[in-house]
Amino acid sequence: MSANHQFESVTLDDTKTWGKNTQRSLNNFPIGTEKMPKDLIKALLEVKYACALSNMTQGILSQEKGNAIMEAIDTLLDTDFMIHFPLSVWQTGSGTQTNMNANEVIAHIGGHGLHPNDDVNKGQSSNDVFPTALHIMTLSMIQNTLLPTLTQCIKTLEELEVQSHALIKTGRTHLQDATPLSFGQEVSAWVSMLNQNKSQIEDSLKYVLDLAIGGTAVGTGLNTYNGFDKDVCDVLNQRLNLNVKPQLNKFHGLSSKDALVNTHNAITTCATNIMKMANDIRWLASGPRTGLGELELPANEAGSSIMPGKVNPTQIEALTMVCVQIMGNNQTMTIANSQGNFQLNVYMPLMGYTLWQSITLLSDSLDSFTKRCLMGLKPITSKMAYNLEHTxxxxxxxxxxxxxxxxxxxxxxxxxxxxxxxxxxxxxxxxxxxxxxxxxxxxxxxxxxxxxxx
Known part of the structure; x- marks a missing residue:
């Protein structure tokens, strides 16, 4: 391997804020349509802010440059900053191009002679900054979006359980008639499942709280001061209301993303139960004349382009497709994490995008299902009574x-x-x-x- 590479020169657009490294990535990776997610870029900017403040506080970065970096980041966060971050997910496996994209944009907006590497990236490597940003993204999205959405779904189910506690119907096992139960008891299973899934997701986050920052290139902490990792975590906790802490073994933090796989496993487990619940509901709502016909779904839109008056379980179909996608994503996360060779996992952009997609899709689809299906779900008591009488x-x-x-x-x-x-x-x-x-x-x-x- 030669250290004397002469990279191809690039032409920069004066209207853009990024520099040559970002432009080379744009030129060299024209792959797909998937871009680095906004939530990930936001987390990366927060990490950069924390690093700048920590370095400035210790006198390693001048007040002028430190303040310039932080002001530039605050400016970006207050605007539509994604116009400055055009890079594909399909790039180098460490996320280096996206880290340099952030360095170049912050230096350009900050001015004051800021150097992307020497100042904005001081005491950092893509190898510890990018996984730290992945953890911050995951914590923020789950705590601010997924868990509240899951809580609302559970609350809606609990209300249905209480309303239906005395409504007795036939049970079913193996898709065949079984002994009676109340509809409230049937719903209680869904409530219990999702409550446990919520706890499992929350429990998984204790590992995501450990951050790789301070490990720099291979985990040794080269080019950063002793205590940098804790200082960065303190800033992140103050700004984002988190409780993150330095990962004790940075070599682990750089070479494995097992904490993210574990969290995705918990999300996938939740998706399996959501799919079970959704399938139960659409089976019970099958009909209306020749199916089980024990539930009535809200009529949100036309169900057929040829059959008049048809109402389909569309919210359930969207939700279950999301669940299938998440199950597939879990396999992606598992394989990607197994490929951490020596001191670095080089599947991080893929893992970040996959986890982001799963959290986003589950949050959005479950919110839509709760509002547009679950809240309008009605038991058809006459059909439940008829089925119970004839079993x-x-x-x-x-x-x-x-x-x-x-x-x-x-x-x-x-x-x-x-x-x-x-x-x-x-x-x-x-x-x-x-x-x-x-x-x-x-x-x-x-x-x-x-x-x-x-």
């Missing part, structure tokens, strides 16, 4: 009195003759109508029985 699985309650084998024969007879289980039991004079009604009281079938005398 044969309520006969399970007779096991206590007649035994499994005899009850099985009665169920088979009822099914073959098209009779109700009550008609068969009374026809065989196995018990009185009063005893039958007492044994098959559906309200007593949705909870364990009490032992007499206790």
């Amino acid at each position: 044969l699985m309520s006969a399970t309650a007779l096991n206590q009195t007649l035994g499994y084998d005899q009850t099985t024969k009665l169920v088979n007879e009822a099914h073959e003759k098209g009779l109700s289980i009550k008609e068969v039991v009374l026809g065989h004079q196995l018990m009185s109508e009063e005893d039958f009604d007492q044994n098959l009281n559906v309200k007593s079938m949705i909870k364990p029985y009490d032992i007499k005398g206790k």
